[in-house]
Structures are given as C-alpha cells and as structure tokens.
Amino acid sequence: xxxxxxxxxxESIIMRHxxxxxxxxxxxxxxxxxxxxxxxxxxxxxxxxxxxxAHSIDVVQLFAFxxxxxxxSFKKLGMADPDDPKDINRLKFLARLxxxxxxxxxxxxxxxxxxxxxxxxxxxxxxxxxxxxxxAAALHAQNRFSITRQLA
Numbered sequence: 602x603x604x605x606x607x608x609x610x611x612e613s614i615i616m617r618h619x620x621x622x623x624x625x626x627x628x629x630x631x632x633x634x635x636x637x638x639x640x641x642x643x644x645x646x647x648x649x650x651x652x653x654x655a656h657s658i659d660v661v662q663l664f665a666f667x668x669x670x671x672x673x674s675f676k677k678l679g680m681a682d683p684d685d686p687k688d689i690n691r692l693k694f695l696a697r698l699x700x701x702x703x704x705x706x707x708x709x710x711x712x713x714x715x716x717x718x719x720x721x722x723x724x725x726x727x728x729x730x731x732x733x734x735x736x737a738a739a740l741h742a743q744n745r746f747s748i749t750r751q752l753a
Contacts, residue, residue, distance in 0.1 A: 612750055620646040624750045633665040638742075647749035653686070654752065656699035662747045663698075667723060670743050674721045694718050 604610065616624035621640025629651035639645050651661030664683055667675045680690045697718050701711050712726040727744055730737030 616646060616748065616750060618642065619644040619748050622646050624748070629661045633661045643746065645745060645747040647747035649749060649752050652749050652752060653695060656695040657703070658695060658699065659747050659749060660695070662745050663725075666725075666743065666745045670727075670740060671723055674723055677721045678718070 605613070613623040613625070616622065619641045624646040627646045627648040629648045633651070635645050645662060647659045647662060651659055653660045664675070678690050678694055680688050680694075682688050683691055685691065698711070698716055701716055702708055706714075715722055715724040717723075727737065727740040730741050
C-alpha cells in the first residue's frame with residue numbers, strides 16, 4: 602500500500618489519528634450529536650460549515666458543550682435562535698468570548714477560569730477530577746475538543 606505524501610494525505614493521517622476519521626465530509630449536525638468517549642485520541646472532527654471564521658470558534662461544538670453542561674446559563678443568553686449566525690445575542694456572546702481568547706486574557710486563562718457574559722458565568726473546560734469525585738468526573742467527561750481540516 603502506498604502512502605499519500607501530499608498535504609491532503611498528511612491532513613488525513615493527522616485527522617484519523619486524532620478523531621478516528623479523515624474529516625473530509627463531516628456534517629455539523631453529526632459532529633454536534635457525538636458524545637464521549639470520542640474516537641482516536643479524543644478529538645471530534647469538526648465541520649468547516651460549523652466554524653465561525655469571524656470569531657475563530659467551532660460554534661456547533663461550543664454550544665453542544667454549553668447545552669450539555671450548563672443548560673440553564675445557556676438559556677439565559679437569550680438567543681432567539683442559537684443556530685442563526687445573525688442572532689444579536691449570539692453575536693454579542695461570541696464577540697465577548699473571541700475577545701477574551703484573542704487578546705485580553707488568552708486561551709489558557711479562559712479555559713481555566715471560564716468567561717463571564719453579563720450576569721452569567723460559563724465554564725469552558727473541566728479539569729481532571731480528584732479520585733472519588735463523581736460529579737467532577739462526569740463534567741470532565743463532557744469536555745469537547747475538535748479539530749477542523751484547513752478552511753478554504
């Protein structure tokens with residue numbers, strides 16, 4: 602068997618290793634529906650259709666995580682339609698998150714401490730739980746990490 606040494610071939614190898622699939626034909630609704638444990642090394646293959654370029658965020662994965670782990674807080678964002686890229690409350694939230702990630706605080710600080718948006722706080726990552734802490738273990742199992750092939 603011959604190895605594809607092109608850039609596309611290398612991307613496929615990386616995607617298969619990290620996600621268990623090549624990532625060429627991922628539908629946003631399929632990616633959002635995935636639940637832990639994930640294949641490969643634990644990453645989800647993201648879809649270029651769910652990637653918000655303006656805010657550099659996979660919105661489908663972000664909202665799937667927030668709905669699963671913090672539904673009451675997510676509802677308080679007041680989005681009429683979270684899937685509508687023109688929803689004003691969605692845009693405000695994504696702008697806040699993007700701003701904190703990009704320049705104000707950085708990725709590590711935002712992951713460690715979460716984000717406050719108005720009166721609502723969101724955790725964006727759950728750290729490794731201590732032994733016997735079942736609630737923390739359940740939340741940690743809900744973490745989502747996605748990787749998306751190059752965007753054209």
